[in-house]
Amino acid sequence: MHEKGIADQFEETIYDMTPGGDQRKWPHLKINPWGETPTLLLEDGSYLSETAAIVRYLDESRPGRKIMGGSPLEQGQDTMWENRIWIHLLYRIVTMFHVMHQGLGPKLELTHNPAWGEHCRKEAIAHAALVNQHLADGRPWLLGKDEPTFADITLCVAIAFSKFPVNATPLDERFEHLDSFWQRWQARPSFRQAYADGNSGLKELDQFKAGQ
Secondary structure, three states, X not given: OOOOOOHHHOOOOOOOOOOOOHHHOHHHHOXXXXXXXXXXXXOOOOEXXXXXXXXXXXXXXXXXXXXXXXXXXXXXXXXHHHHHHHHHHHHHHHHXXXXXXXXXXXXXXXXXXXXXXXXXXXXXXXXXXXXXHHHHHOOOOOOOOOOOXXXXXXXXXXXXXXXXXXXXXXXXXXXXXXXXXXXXXXXXXXXXXXXXXXXXXXXXXXXXXXXX
């Protein structure tokens, strides 16, 4: 929304994920029985969930540059890279968070499996190395364009989530080109706006908190 310049058109509600588990309580479950976020309330009173679905809807229904790619080729490339990042990197880190450390707490987590968590951690690192290699040619963003796309946003989220101390798998300066990618994001006004509420949970991003 910030990248597209439409964030001011929406009101955001941030749930207390842990230990409150607000996303699993009835006010949210009655609009999204899956108990996941984000969920977008549409103008007709219906709801849309799943990040990629929300992004596609906003990309097509609102003015501004196309976050998911302007041409059919760019759209295909963006989907390819977003799938790669989500499945092999971000989802691995998220799974590790849930099954290794029981990230949302024992009342909300269904499985405790440190061995599977360690496997996911190794998978995430291996695929991070592949993405790092892809960026080694000096391209600023995954598609090699001047502006980031949805795949870049997903990669940014993966890097941010990896930096939570409990995950102990930071995609940091050990991945030279990923780290440069992360620094480029921090220089973007959209990134600074997105983290201005101070709710990221990462001390590294507290510098963007409004009023500081």
